[in-house]
Amino acid sequence: MENFTAYNPTKLHFGKGVTDKLGETVLEFGKKVLLLYGKGSVQRNGIYEKIVKQLHSVNAEIFEFSGIKSNPLVDDVSEAAQLGKLNNVDVIVAVGGGSVIDSAKITALAIANNTDSWAIMKYKFKPQTTIPLIAVLTLAATGTEMNGAAVLQNHETDEKIGYVSSLNYPKHSFLDPEFTFTVPKDYTAYGVVDLIAHALEAYFGEGEASLSDRFVEVIIKEAMEYGPMLLKEPQNYEYRANIMWAATTALNGLTNYGRKSGDWGVHDIGHNISYLYDTPHGATLSIVYPAWLKLHKDRIPERITKLGKQLFGTSSVNDTIENLEKFFKSIDSPIRL
Amino acid sequence: MENFTAYNPTKLHFGKGVTDKLGETVLEFGKKVLLLYGKGSVQRNGIYEKIVKQLHSVNAEIFEFSGIKSNPLVDDVSEAAQLGKLNNVDVIVAVGGGSVIDSAKITALAIANNTDSWAIMKYKFKPQTTIPLIAVLTLAATGTEMNGAAVLQNHETDEKIGYVSSLNYPKHSFLDPEFTFTVPKDYTAYGVVDLIAHALEAYFGEGEASLSDRFVEVIIKEAMEYGPMLLKEPQNYEYRANIMWAATTALNGLTNYGRKSGDWGVHDIGHNISYLYDTPHGATLSIVYPAWLKLHKDRIPERITKLGKQLFGTSSVNDTIENLEKFFKSIDSPIRL
Numbered sequence: 001m002e003n004f005t006a007y008n009p010t011k012l013h014f015g016k017g018v019t020d021k022l023g024e025t026v027l028e029f030g031k032k033v034l035l036l037y038g039k040g041s042v043q044r045n046g047i048y049e050k051i052v053k054q055l056h057s058v059n060a061e062i063f064e065f066s067g068i069k070s071n072p073l074v075d076d077v078s079e080a081a082q083l084g085k086l087n088n089v090d091v092i093v094a095v096g097g098g099s100v101i102d103s104a105k106i107t108a109l110a111i112a113n114n115t116d117s118w119a120i121m122k123y124k125f126k127p128q129t130t131i132p133l134i135a136v137l138t139l140a141a142t143g144t145e146m147n148g149a150a151v152l153q154n155h156e157t158d159e160k161i162g163y164v165s166s167l168n169y170p171k172h173s174f175l176d177p178e179f180t181f182t183v184p185k186d187y188t189a190y191g192v193v194d195l196i197a198h199a200l201e202a203y204f205g206e207g208e209a210s211l212s213d214r215f216v217e218v219i220i221k222e223a224m225e226y227g228p229m230l231l232k233e234p235q236n237y238e239y240r241a242n243i244m245w246a247a248t249t250a251l252n253g254l255t256n257y258g259r260k261s262g263d264w265g266v267h268d269i270g271h272n273i274s275y276l277y278d279t280p281h282g283a284t285l286s287i288v289y290p291a292w293l294k295l296h297k298d299r300i301p302e303r304i305t306k307l308g309k310q311l312f313g314t315s316s317v318n319d320t321i322e323n324l325e326k327f328f329k330s331i332d333s334p335i336r337l
Numbered sequence: 338m339e340n341f342t343a344y345n346p347t348k349l350h351f352g353k354g355v356t357d358k359l360g361e362t363v364l365e366f367g368k369k370v371l372l373l374y375g376k377g378s379v380q381r382n383g384i385y386e387k388i389v390k391q392l393h394s395v396n397a398e399i400f401e402f403s404g405i406k407s408n409p410l411v412d413d414v415s416e417a418a419q420l421g422k423l424n425n426v427d428v429i430v431a432v433g434g435g436s437v438i439d440s441a442k443i444t445a446l447a448i449a450n451n452t453d454s455w456a457i458m459k460y461k462f463k464p465q466t467t468i469p470l471i472a473v474l475t476l477a478a479t480g481t482e483m484n485g486a487a488v489l490q491n492h493e494t495d496e497k498i499g500y501v502s503s504l505n506y507p508k509h510s511f512l513d514p515e516f517t518f519t520v521p522k523d524y525t526a527y528g529v530v531d532l533i534a535h536a537l538e539a540y541f542g543e544g545e546a547s548l549s550d551r552f553v554e555v556i557i558k559e560a561m562e563y564g565p566m567l568l569k570e571p572q573n574y575e576y577r578a579n580i581m582w583a584a585t586t587a588l589n590g591l592t593n594y595g596r597k598s599g600d601w602g603v604h605d606i607g608h609n610i611s612y613l614y615d616t617p618h619g620a621t622l623s624i625v626y627p628a629w630l631k632l633h634k635d636r637i638p639e640r641i642t643k644l645g646k647q648l649f650g651t652s653s654v655n656d657t658i659e660n661l662e663k664f665f666k667s668i669d670s671p672i673r674l
Contacts, residue, residue: 001514001578003352006483006585008345014594015340146343177338210563210579211586214555222548241338242547245595248343249548254591257351258582 001258002207007166008253010146014175014245016237019050019136022093023058025172029132030090033060034111036080036104037095038068045182047138051095063087071274071281072099074106074154077117081110084131091132094170097139098281102150105168108133121152121163135170138179140244141191141282143198143251145173153275160275162267175248177240185231188243189331190282192227195247196220197270197285201262202255203307204300209258216255217310222246224311227331266292273337286333290325297321338595339544344503345590347483351512351582353574356387356473359430360395362509366469367427370397371448373417373441374432375405382519384475388432400424408611408618409436411443411491414454418447421468428469431507434476435618439487442505445470458489458500472507475516477581478528478619480535480588482510490612497612499604512585514577522568525580526668527619529564532584533557534607534622538599539592540644541637546595553592554647559583561648564668603629610674623670627662634658 042048065080094104119125148168153160199216230239270284308320379385402417431441456462485505490497567576607621645657
């Protein structure tokens with residue numbers, strides 16, 4: 001086992017009605033709120049109204065920035081940061097999935113350090129401080145609600161890249177599984193793929209970490225059991241809840257403790273595909289993972305076989321890859337470009 | 338799944354040589370250190386010397402309290418708190434297993450609130466603050482290094498009871514598996530039993546929590562795989578590391594998220610046995626758990642069978658219990674009074 005530090009400062013509130021505490025939580029940090037969200041879907045499904053009601057209940061002053069894309073752009077972050085700086089906001093409330101919350105993390109850094117968002121992403125400027133971020137999650141997928149990572153793309157420099165900092169952890173995250181009831185089937189499936197891919201990136205990383213391997217295996221089992229059931233019953237609370245919590249645990253540190261690092265090769269390729277074709281992130285991963293496994297099967301045959309044994313009861317590399325493909329196909333996530 | 342809050346503020350440093358950062362970590366909080374430990378074993382095995390060297394390296398002023406018993410007493414805590422108050426210490430460094438760290442948690446509360454330790458334990462006084470605690474773990478067992486629980490006994494009131502508070506989390510915990518190399522075989526085995534029992538208390542608690550169940554199952558599998566190997570090779574770093582990390586994860590929240598609560602009936606009985614006969618905590622649990630399962634087997638047959646299927650590949654309640662007994666016997670932990 002490699003040396004590691006286990007530390008996760010996010011306070012995560014999970015369950016039905018948890019955003020009833022959002023207003024009082026915001027007050028811990030101040031009254032001037034930068035409210036970030038993406039498309040109008042949060043307005044159509046009533047989540048926006050619930051959040052704004054909470055903010056009004058504590059007389060918060062709201063500065064709103066919306067329109068964050070599902071493959072989020074640094075330009076939007078820079079604009080949001082400008083709005084935040086201009087109005088001297090105390091706290092960001094980000095309502096959405098990975099795109100919105102990732103954007104909010106960099107917005108918070110850009111505001112607190114009065115600096116350029118892309119300079120942060122490229123590690124050219126090293127922030128020492130940030131402003132508090134409260135996340136309200138509406139999509140189970142990326143795990144951003146309980147980690148320090150953010151991914152953005154830049155059309156000027158032709159890049160989609162990730163940035164990791166201990167400053168990025170949300171202070172609070174609110175996860176109400178009911179908030180994901182209206183996520184369409186395709187994005188529900190991509191979320192399941194994304195969480196499986198996160199667990200796999202850890203599994204195929206460097207270093208021996210027995211218990212972390214076991215955590216990876218059961219998180220994927222959970223996703224493979226409840227993912228398909230959820231696609232049949234998108235409004236089933238228990239299924240939504242199980243997938244939502246599995247997605248958080250797949251990338252909140254747990255699967256990685258005791259390793260040197262995860263692999264992240266598949267995500268790198270996936271980001272490039274998303275950049276080129278604006279493909280949903282999860283969909284790129286179900287395409288790339290089987291291909292990546294085929295490419296690396298002579299380098300890490302035991303590891304792939306161990307995974308297959310745990311997940312599918314198989315005993316060969318090829319059977320493992322085939323079963324993984326079959327699973328992705330079964331939930332209608334693409335496996336070829 | 339029940340609503341829950343996932344939050345654990347402890348920063349846990351795991352691996353070979355991690356206490357090399359102890360000195361600078363202490364300085365985050367101040368220079369006046371109350372150093373708590375138990376018996377002279379930390380002096381014999383060189384750990385005491387390493388810790389004191391770290392404290393001297395940052396010119397810390399050390400106030401020492403030793404002699405904490407393995408079934409820790411509130412009287413010792415009160416004395417330690419007096420020493421701490423008298424000298425206005427900034428931080429506690431607790432070097433030991435569960436007894437020492439649990440004692441340190443209540444000592445910290447008693448110092449910060451200038452109040453009686455037992456009043457805290459009995460929830461008669463509700464502390465609002467504490468002083469920082471840094472834990473250096475020398476025994477893999479209780480999980481106290483990353484949770485808010487403490488257990489003490491009181492010979493005046495004839496009680497051994499637990500106290501849980503969010504103030505109790507150590508600020509930092511240092512877990513160097515090498516620090517457990519000299520733990521004797523019996524206490525190594527009791528530690529393995531203790532961590533399994535913690536996972537089981539969650540498993541048999543109230544509420545459906547699918548992923549937490551899976552975490553329980555793999556933590557116990559890890560313990561059942563590496564426990565016996567460790568007893569054969571007590572100085573094997575990987576085995577010590579795997580058991581140490583398993584013990585932390587068995588009671589740091591992970592196994593309980595999504596449940597109403599754990600059961601904790603077995604621990605309650607175990608505490609009473611320990612109180613009456615001064616039996617090591619882990620040894621009481623391997624005695625009580627099989628008996629408890631027999632008592633409850635008609636109430637929760639599916640749950641016991643599910644556990645047995647995962648751990649032993651069995652398919653009946655009786656086979657599960659029998660196999661659990663066999664495991665405890667195999668590592669020489671008692672199964673009868």
